[in-house]
Amino acid sequence: MSTVMERPSPSELSPETAPAAPRRSSLNRRGLLRGTGLFVLTAFVLTMPYDMKWAGSAFALDYGVIIGMVVLSVSVLGWIGEFTLAVVAQMGFGLVVVNLLQDAGLPFLVIMPVVIISSVPISILLGVFALRLRGVYFAIATLAFGYMAQKTFFQSYLGVQGGFGGTESKAISRPAGFTGSESFYYLLMGSLLLMALVCWAVNRSWIGTSLTALRESEAAFSVLGHSPGAYKLLTICLSGAIATVAGGYFGMLQGLVPSNYFQPALAILYFGFAVAGGMGSVAGACVAGIGFGAIPKYFDSLSEGRFVGYDQFFVGIVALALVLWAPGGFADIGRRVWRRLEGNAPPAPTVSPFEIDVRDAPAAAAEEGLATVESP
């Protein structure tokens, strides 16, 4: 049994000397990093279509941003621990609604809110599956829904069995003022950022906390008096609205969209993108979607078409590397890089103002290098 005491120097004993100084410096560094990061990101986002001109048209970027929306809609469902394969069907509904509303002569600012509202019935239909099924079973149900939608509704409405841009395809136009690839990029990027902001705000609110609880133990969540169904439906509606809007934008980007584009199996690819981004991560989903959507298109352009068909090979390589070395996806990589940039700054203390614990005295003192206590 022994007790070792390390006497601190007089300067350490002074009440004025507190570990506040390094913390302030760490906060300054964090603030500086955040400011710089935000500035660089904003500049990059604003100039991207022109920065990337050497690699190809801004069409690739537009496509990437739309895929970013789709991946975000898949990733959002990760909040309730589920994944959907109906996302392509929901995109198709969005496209059909946009086509109908454009034919009716409605302006863009009316069309998009209607598209969002139109997604709700489909989402509620999918939500019924989610209330009864979980995990793989829910995913299979959504895949079945996707196939049913493709084989019935889309083929009868779009009326095209053949290749892209078939004669009977429906045409959709871009909104006035956004007809160029560069200008359309700003509309798309603005929409994606708005969606990401909404998702981030929901995730940071008490709804997000409830969704975390629901994901971790549905039984405990429900016996505490909270309805899992309501939260699941809310999340599915949010995810569905994003996918439906993405479908509308996709139609505007392509101009002509045949029914055979809406192959439900594509949803598996988007699910892979969401996993690569970090399931449930808003920023990770956006980055993964834009990256996996735009980069292969740029490769196609740079290789003058010789790369066509190899885009999925590229996606596969990156996905394999991520699964092996960073299973948390881009979100996890981003967090690690950020921590390193911050100099491994410890997280801000989370002690509640009500915290009362008299047992921690030796540990607290030892932690500060004040004394070392050896147990018998």
Add this chain to the structure above:
Amino acid sequence: MSARREIFSPEARERAARLMAERGRAVRKGNGRNGHGRTLLLDPEKLARFEPARERVASQLTEGGLPVRRSHVEKREILTVEDLAIHFGGVHALDGVNLTARTAEIAGVIGPNGAGKTTFFNCLSGLLTPDRGQITFDGHALNGSPATRGRHGLGRTFQTPRLFGSLSVLDNLTFGCRTADAARRDYVFDPALRRLSHAERGTRLARMVGFRGELGAPAGSLPFGDLRTVELARALCGAPSLLMLDEPASGLDVGQAEDFVELLRSLSDLGLSILLIEHDMSLVMGICDHITVLDFGQVIAEGPPSEIQRNEAVIEAYLGRAD
């Protein structure tokens, strides 16, 4: 060997006290136990400068204690279960179970493993739908989802604690508080709790059940004993009229178990109805007012602990004989 030892130099003590005061931690009356039988001696005079912080936390320590017991609590039937049955394939997990629980009483449900105790709790809380039977709670037929039953005042803990691991302890507790507010439920054991904010209420109940850890820490990082106490506090935050505890004392050390028994008695005296599954027979026999014994999904005995201990069928099926 004395258990009371000085472990720090005077300077170190001063620094430790300052650190604790800065962090909002308490040194009550200048002394604090370190949790291992030793006492951290702190000079009250040198601590005078930290008086405001100490007073603040000391007052919260007082507030975190158990409320004053009521002199009289009405006892009435709150839960009546009649002919409850459920089967899984060919296994009859519950077969014609009857049980009655009263306010301000602790009812025990005991039986060997696989007897159907947890299944019984799951049927009551709505996680399982029974094949037949009727459950009456607080004068009304108990139907609906687990969430509806939770809002009606049916609280429970699980055999394996199911805290929301990535959320903080306080977030876990406020989940219960939100239910109590949404359902406009009063706390049977301390009506004054309704007037507090969620954070204050959660903190007080956590301290009441004996949790002394950090409320801001992720629940998943807690040791097993603390998981149990926080889960109990979370259930209490929901203002239940009937609290169902599934093996609450398993994993607790002797000291924690003693505190736990005292807490259950106090809560029961204050009017809370408690339904308890437990394998620790000394605990069950010590605190329960009424015991129901299950074996292969059927009630083989019921009555006060003294009768159960002498019941031949119970001795044969579960308690065993002291040879």
